[in-house]
Amino acid sequence: MLRIESLNTHYGASHILQGVNLAVPRGRICAVLGRNGVGKTTTVRSIMGLVPPTSGRVLLDGQDIAGWPPHLVARAGVAYVPEGRLIFPDLSVLENIRVGERKPAKSWPVERLLELFPSLRERAGNRGSQLSGGEQQMLAIARALVSDPKVVLLDEPSQGLAPLVVRELAAVIRRLCQEGVTILLIEQNMKLAEAVADELHIMVKGRMVYAATPEVFRAEEEAIRNRYLTV
Amino acid sequence: MDLLPFLLTQCLNALSQAALLFFLGVGLTLIFGIMRIVNFAHGTFYMLGAFLGYSAVRLTGSFWAGLVIGPLIGGAIGAAFEMGLLRRLYRRDESAFLMVTFGLTLVLGEIIRLLWGVNALQVELPNMFAGIVFLFDEPFPTYRLFLAGAGVVVAIAIWQFLERTRLGLLIRATSQNAEMVHALGVDVNLVRTAIFGIGCGLAALGGVLAAPLVTASLGMAGNAIIDAFVIVIIGGMGSFLGSLLAAVLVAFVQVFGNYYFPDFALAAMYMLMLLVLVIRPGGLLGKEA
Numbered sequence: 001m002l003r004i005e006s007l008n009t010h011y012g013a014s015h016i017l018q019g020v021n022l023a024v025p026r027g028r029i030c031a032v033l034g035r036n037g038v039g040k041t042t043t044v045r046s047i048m049g050l051v052p053p054t055s056g057r058v059l060l061d062g063q064d065i066a067g068w069p070p071h072l073v074a075r076a077g078v079a080y081v082p083e084g085r086l087i088f089p090d091l092s093v094l095e096n097i098r099v100g101e102r103k104p105a106k107s108w109p110v111e112r113l114l115e116l117f118p119s120l121r122e123r124a125g126n127r128g129s130q131l132s133g134g135e136q137q138m139l140a141i142a143r144a145l146v147s148d149p150k151v152v153l154l155d156e157p158s159q160g161l162a163p164l165v166v167r168e169l170a171a172v173i174r175r176l177c178q179e180g181v182t183i184l185l186i187e188q189n190m191k192l193a194e195a196v197a198d199e200l201h202i203m204v205k206g207r208m209v210y211a212a213t214p215e216v217f218r219a220e221e222e223a224i225r226n227r228y229l230t231v
Numbered sequence: 232m233d234l235l236p237f238l239l240t241q242c243l244n245a246l247s248q249a250a251l252l253f254f255l256g257v258g259l260t261l262i263f264g265i266m267r268i269v270n271f272a273h274g275t276f277y278m279l280g281a282f283l284g285y286s287a288v289r290l291t292g293s294f295w296a297g298l299v300i301g302p303l304i305g306g307a308i309g310a311a312f313e314m315g316l317l318r319r320l321y322r323r324d325e326s327a328f329l330m331v332t333f334g335l336t337l338v339l340g341e342i343i344r345l346l347w348g349v350n351a352l353q354v355e356l357p358n359m360f361a362g363i364v365f366l367f368d369e370p371f372p373t374y375r376l377f378l379a380g381a382g383v384v385v386a387i388a389i390w391q392f393l394e395r396t397r398l399g400l401l402i403r404a405t406s407q408n409a410e411m412v413h414a415l416g417v418d419v420n421l422v423r424t425a426i427f428g429i430g431c432g433l434a435a436l437g438g439v440l441a442a443p444l445v446t447a448s449l450g451m452a453g454n455a456i457i458d459a460f461v462i463v464i465i466g467g468m469g470s471f472l473g474s475l476l477a478a479v480l481v482a483f484v485q486v487f488g489n490y491y492f493p494d495f496a497l498a499a500m501y502m503l504m505l506l507v508l509v510i511r512p513g514g515l516l517g518k519e520a
Contacts, residue, residue: 048414074416082414088407091400098397099404100415147416 001026001182002047002078002151007056007066009039009046016042017053018206024151024184029177031185031197032208033229039206040186041083044153047184048080049073060150075102077150081157083186085140089129093120093139096128100143107179108145116175117142134165141172151182158189170195190229194218202228236367241486243366247375249482250382254437255455256462256474257389258430264406264469265426268317268325271332274456275339276305276431280438281447282343285352287439294357297439305435308339310428317427318420336452344449351448360443378440385436386475393471402426406469434459461500465507467517476515 002024009017016039024030034040045051047058049070058066065076074080079100088096097110114121117138123131131139137157144152154173158166166189173196176183187193193200200217202210202224210228217224259273280301287297312335320327360374393399405412405422413419438451445451462481466473484503488496507515 050410050414069418070410070413071416071418074414080414082411086408086411088404088411090407091404095400095404098400099412099417102416143415 001028001061002184003057003059004043004047005057005059007043007046007053007058009042009051009053011042011051016206017046017056019056020203020206020208022184022201022208024182025198026182027177027180028198029173029183029185029196030199030201031187031193032201032203033187033190033193034203035229036188038203040203041155043203044080044082044155044184044186047073047078047153074147077148079144079147079149079152081137081140081144081152081154083155083159085133085136087128087131087136087139087143089127091128093124093126093128093131096139097143097146101146105146105148107148110146113142113145116172133160134162134168137161137165137169138172141176145176145181149181151184152176153184153186155186156188157185158187158192166192190225204228236369239367240369240371241490242483243371243379244375245482245486246382246479247378248486249479250378250385251437251441252458252462252482253382253386253475253478254433254440255459256466256478257386257471258433259459260463260466260469260474261402261426261471262430263463265402265409266317266321266328266423268328269332270427270430271329271456272312272335272339273430273434273459274452274454275336275343276309276434277438277441277455277459278447278449278451279308279339279343280305280435281354281442281445281451282347282352282438283435284439284442285347285354285447288354294355294360294443297354298436301439302432302436305438306428306432309431310424312431313424313427318423336456340449340452347447349449351446352442353446354442356443374443381440385433389433389471398422398425461504464514465504467511467514469518470514470516473514473516 004020004022007017007020008015020043022030032040032043042051046053049068052067056066057064060076060078063076065073088099091099094110097113101110114124119135120138120142123135128136128139157169161169170192173183173185185193185197194214194217197214200212200214201208210224255277259270262268262270283301283304284297287300288294316331317328320331356374360377362373363370364373364376393403401412401417401422405419409419462474462477465480466477480503481500484499485496488499492499511517
């Protein structure tokens, strides 16, 4: 579905992504873990075209979309749920969703999204800025799904959320997977990643250095954690 | 003369003035809200509207034709300018925009001088607006009544456009986070072109409507851009409602100031601006200070 091949990205003189390779199979959840500043968010932003990669390929169903402008990447079927959620603060909940609804949604019409996220239905007329962090996260996911995406990029969805809300988020992510949505999940929260992902990848200094299923990962967790993740 | 009828007609007078100020300010504030740039050429589009209105009336004999042609041509020039020049500058710092829009002011001003000459041109009113009506037994120019009505109609139209249409939604979203809108699959460059064209078109509409009152002249642009800046600063940069509120406030200060303290009227507008800046540095309905 989504395949990244030796992707390089620079911010000015600094070489952030140093040949990233990653494959997200259809209908699966791939989680990318890593310390702060190793290039996880830059990976997502490079896929999205928000930071044009300097070389490498981003293949979506075989088509190379690397370096396309963001709106064409989105129209090709990549939906983006950014770090910090970036809800439009002065638009209502429904308006936030409608910005993402470029044409009437087939798989994820607004009505179905409101069923999936009942709290958004209750707050449909509220402004984005009036929502709690958890509600904003659900709204950011709804805004992404309404475009009927092939793959969803979820960047640090658990950031700043209470443990109870993170559990709710995990349930939502699993539900999306059951519905056939393909997800690339960037996370610092190892528990969440372990709980929902089909594959775990670890990123260090702009490269993917480790990949395993959650079962294998759990067996080696102590060593891996000390080696790659603890500060 | 009774006080009440006098006050009512002066209020209507102020509303007609507010309409002109609103057409001028709303475009500038919307453009700033979306693009974070100050369109220095905004007053020149107002002036262009006045001259286009003059020619439309001369060529077609219809004032209404001017009301359509002026904003269309002004908007088209604005949109073309955004696509051709401004779009290349979005990654640069803001001084680049100031230089380029100032350059447009000079070029457009020269073109207008070459096409229409240096003399002020009188725009004839259609017969139906040329006379006066009696309101509360006070005489009142019909055209000013029409202006006040036009201001209300256009303000409601813009508000409904922003609230009800897809493009209006995208304009509001883009002013809050352009990058996010882009990542949601919207070509934000088109949104920017649209808002620049709409803003310039509204300024031109203001010019067409102002021309019968003040004649079309090369001095218009300079006065207009200052008024427009005052409206945007008082209302709050990027705020549609703010520009409406500011236009009404400034118009009332101008009209009543002219009557009661004619020597002081010009200063009154700036004192209002200073007062607002001291109390609310971001403008009445502005976001950031």
